Amino acid sequence: xxxxxxxxxxxxxxxxxxxxxxxxxxxxxxxxxxxxxxxxxxxxxxxxxxxxxxxxxxxxxxxxxxxxxxxxxxxxxxxxxxxxxxxxxxxxxxxxxxxxxxxxxxxxxxxxxxxxxxxxxxxxxxxxxxxxxxxxxxxxxxxxxxxxxxxxxxxxxxxxxxxxxxxxxxxxxxxxxxxxxxxxxxxxxxxxxxxxxxxxxxxxxxxxxxxxxxxxxxxxxxxxxxxxxxxxxxxxxxxxxxxxxxxxxxxxxxxxxxxxxxxxxxxxxxxxxxxxxxxxxxxxxxxxxxxxxxxxxxxxxxxxxxxxxxxxxxxxxxxxxxxxxxxxxxxxxxxxxxxxx
Amino acid sequence: xxxxxxxxxxxxxxxxxxxxxxxxxxxxxxxxxxxxxxxxxxxxxxxxxxxxxxxxxxxxxxxxxxxxxxxxxxxxxxxxxxxxxxxxxxxxxxxxxxxxxxxxxxxxxxxxxxxxxxxxxxxxxxxxxxxxxxxxxxxxxxxxxxxxxxxxxxxxxxxxxxxxxxxxxxxxxxxxxxxxxxxxxxxxxxxxxxxxxxxxxxxxxxxxxxxxxxxxxxxxxxxxxxxxxxxxxxxxxxxxxxxxxxxxxxxxxxxxxxxxxxxxxxxxxxxxxxxxxxxxxxxxxxxxxxxxxxxxxxxxxxxxxxxxxxxxxxxxxxxxxxxxxxxxxxxxxxxxxxxxxxxxxxxxxxxxxxxxxx
Numbered sequence: 080x081x082x083x084x085x086x087x088x089x090x091x092x093x094x095x096x097x098x099x100x101x102x103x104x105x106x107x108x109x110x111x112x113x114x115x116x117x118x119x120x121x122x123x124x125x126x127x128x129x130x131x132x133x134x135x136x137x138x139x140x141x142x143x144x145x146x147x148x149x150x151x152x153x154x155x156x157x158x159x160x161x162x163x164x165x166x167x168x169x170x171x172x173x174x175x176x177x178x179x180x181x182x183x184x185x186x187x188x189x190x191x192x193x194x195x196x197x198x199x200x201x202x203x204x205x206x207x208x209x210x211x212x213x214x215x216x217x218x219x220x221x222x223x224x225x226x227x228x229x230x231x232x233x234x235x236x237x238x239x240x241x242x243x244x245x246x247x248x249x250x251x252x253x254x255x256x257x258x259x260x261x262x263x264x265x266x267x268x269x270x271x272x273x274x275x276x277x278x279x280x281x282x283x284x285x286x287x288x289x290x291x292x293x294x295x296x297x298x299x300x301x302x303x304x305x306x307x308x309x310x311x312x313x314x315x316x317x318x319x320x321x322x323x324x325x326x327x328x329x330x331x332x333x334x335x336x337x338x339x340x341x342x343x344x345x346x347x348x349x350x351x352x353x354x355x356x357x358x359x360x361x362x363x364x365x366x367x368x369x370x371x372x373x374x375x376x377x378x379x380x381x382x383x384x385x386x387x388x389x390x391x392x393x394x395x396x397x398x399x400x401x402x403x404x405x406x407x408x409x410x411x412x413x414x415x416x417x418x419x420x
Numbered sequence: 421x422x423x424x425x426x427x428x429x430x431x432x433x434x435x436x437x438x439x440x441x442x443x444x445x446x447x448x449x450x451x452x453x454x455x456x457x458x459x460x461x462x463x464x465x466x467x468x469x470x471x472x473x474x475x476x477x478x479x480x481x482x483x484x485x486x487x488x489x490x491x492x493x494x495x496x497x498x499x500x501x502x503x504x505x506x507x508x509x510x511x512x513x514x515x516x517x518x519x520x521x522x523x524x525x526x527x528x529x530x531x532x533x534x535x536x537x538x539x540x541x542x543x544x545x546x547x548x549x550x551x552x553x554x555x556x557x558x559x560x561x562x563x564x565x566x567x568x569x570x571x572x573x574x575x576x577x578x579x580x581x582x583x584x585x586x587x588x589x590x591x592x593x594x595x596x597x598x599x600x601x602x603x604x605x606x607x608x609x610x611x612x613x614x615x616x617x618x619x620x621x622x623x624x625x626x627x628x629x630x631x632x633x634x635x636x637x638x639x640x641x642x643x644x645x646x647x648x649x650x651x652x653x654x655x656x657x658x659x660x661x662x663x664x665x666x667x668x669x670x671x672x673x674x675x676x677x678x679x680x681x682x683x684x685x686x687x688x689x690x691x692x693x694x695x696x697x698x699x700x701x702x703x704x705x706x707x708x709x710x711x712x713x714x715x716x717x718x719x720x721x722x723x724x725x726x727x728x729x730x731x732x733x734x735x736x737x738x739x740x741x742x743x744x745x746x747x748x749x750x751x752x753x754x755x756x757x758x759x760x761x762x763x764x765x766x767x768x769x770x771x772x773x774x775x776x777x778x
Contacts, residue, residue, distance in 0.1 A: 108484075108708075108709060109483075109484070109487065111709070112484065112488070112709045112712075112713055113487070113491075116488070116493055116713070118491055118493075138702050138703075139702060139703050139704070141702045142699050142701075142702030142703030143703070143709075145695070145698065145699055145702060146699060146703075146707055146708075146709050146710040147709075147710075148630040148633075148634065148640070149623065149626055149627045149630050149695065149699075149707065149710040149714075150626065150709065150710045150713040150714070151626035151629045151630055151640045151641075151714075151717075152640075152713070153639075153640070153641035155640075156639065247524070250524055250525060250526040251524045253526050254523045254524055254526055258523070263531065264523070264526045264527075264528075264530075265526070265528040319520070319524065322520065323517050323520055323521060323524075325513075325517075326513045326514060326516050326517030326520065327513075327514050327517030327518070327521075328514070331521055331524070332483070332521075333483065333484075333486075333487040333521055333525070334521040334522075334524040334525045336487075337487060337491075337525040337527075338525070341526075
């Protein structure tokens with residue numbers, strides 16, 4: 080409808096510039112056709128894609144650009160494939176940071192060390208060359224800490240514009256509930272992912288509901304198995320990434336890409352009424368969580384802004400879990416800062 | 421325009437209506453617009469899910485394709501789907517991983533997923549079948565070796581589709597050699613209407629559009645009506661004789677704008693013919709996302725109809741061979757574009773060379 084009416088008034092939206100770092104990798108390959116096809120920003124939003132990766136991946140990136148052209152995507156108004164971070168960041172409205180050092184066997188300290196340098200450099204480039212209201216989503220792990228580094232070194236990017244992905248865990252949690260109750264996942268909503276996408280992630284179903292046709296029912300009531308909700312449900316979500324690696328011999332790519340699209344889409348276009356989603360955002364002290372961390376909270380979104388859902392009751396069990404993950408994040412923050420100073 | 425508006429208000433052809441705007445519509449819609457949301461909700465509730473089979477689903481193309489199908493890129497934002505994914509036993513674990521990722525993505529349109537190595541289970545009740553599975557050509561293999569391996573695969577899948585798929589199941593063969601695999605399928609599934617068995621040349625079609633748009637420095641969405649004649653192989657022929665570009669001053673002929681017949685008869689053709697190899701050289705893997713995307717385009721235009729004044733290329737069976745023609749689609753059926761002043765060069769040349777090949 081929009082297109083036909085608009086074509087009479089000849090008003091097509093200006094293209095938005097979307098940056099994907101690490102675009103030559105698995106998740107990038109799943110993500111770019113979703114963006115080009117309108118799954119991230121809507122069917123009437125033209126896009127210019129900027130794809131960034133490192134020099135060894137330059138040929139592969141070129142191949143991805145060729146395939147995007149071959150896709151004849153009507154919304155895709157331009158593609159830049161580059162290894163130059165400044166060219167990549169110029170004029171960018173939305174940045175999806177997939178690029179980072181992958182986890183190797185060993186401790187997570189190593190992962191943090193390797194990524195601090197990357198995120199410091201990219202923060203600089205974004206701050207100097209991206210649009211002043213650029214919205215950033217960090218996906219590469221350790222996502223929350225990478226996002227924090229980015230924030231530290233790009234102080235003129237508004238705090239609220241830097242987020243990390245926990246939507247994948249959120250969607251996985253919705254699925255676990257839908258499988259348990261044998262309902263469609265589209266009828267389940269309002270789980271919460273507290274904290275960090277890590278093995279300490281805490282999926283909380285205390286406020287989740289299911290649409291049973293005759294209204295909304297609390298998940299806790301329908302499942303009637305607090306034991307499962309407090310144990311297996313949590314570990315299923317925590318270990319899902321590993322389970323997929325075990326089956327596919329590769330880590331989740333399209334479900335990660337899809338969650339990134341969901342995160343950005345809801346942020347920019349707004350969450351449906353009565354529904355919240357999970358996003359890693361800059362903590363302001365809500366729910367007793369230390370300010371100055373990137374921590375995942377339940378949020379609603381409207382007019383391009385997110386707002387933490389306030390006033391939810393937190394029981395003792397949840398409190399403990401939420402504090403444990405806050406502690407993990409403070410430790411990661413300390414490790415990251417120790418590499419910088 | 422008015423009938424389209426009416427359709428929109430009734431809410432039954434929302435997706436197809438958007439298609440007329442040549443903008444692939446996706447599953448969600450601005451949730452702040454209550455009228456459209458409720459129209460969508462009511463039409464989403466009204467539609468029964470369509471069963472879509474993807475064979476070879478554990479591979480690269482399958483992995484790119486299944487999220488597109490689950491998000492509504494193939495059949496529209498108001499069409500629920502049930503995915504059937506088939507692959508061979510060595511890929512069963514990987515296939516299970518793909519199923520896990522599908523459910524983890526919480527796609528609202530995805531009403532069920534079957535991941536199986538059993539061809540009967542895979543084919544049961546299927547409305548759309550996208551055959552990505554096949555035996556790929558390896559280095560040193562003769563063409564006849566590839567063909568004999570694929571004959572047994574497509575023979576058994578033909579049987580299963582014929583016996584267990586839904587009536588009027590639409591089939592798209594993607595796995596190479598696509599035209600030949602489609603022919604085998606047709607031979608061994610005689611009760612599937614010939615017109616329902618097609619093969620993919622939309623990738624070449626889209627690649628040709630892309631090359632023209634790059635040459636003329638215009639948006640690819642403003643280029644249309646190239647034709648891919650023949651076989652998805654190195655003898656296929658991209659023809660721009662009737663292609664046009666939409667400009668502010670109306671539709672202009674591509675050959676006139678390009679002003680370089682030499683390029684159009686040589687460089688342009690060989691670029692499109694060899695594009696697959698160029699991508700393998702760059703990515704070290706064959707095209708997956710563009711193959712998946714063009715498979716979605718092929719099915720979507722077939723089922724929802726091509727926009728007014730636009731045709732697309734599909735490998736079809738009008739006369740006992742599978743051959744790519746320019747077609748328009750309406751009400752779920754394709755029709756070869758007739759009455760145009762097409763030269764016989766593109767029709768005769770590839771036929772001659774295909775006889776030489778077998």
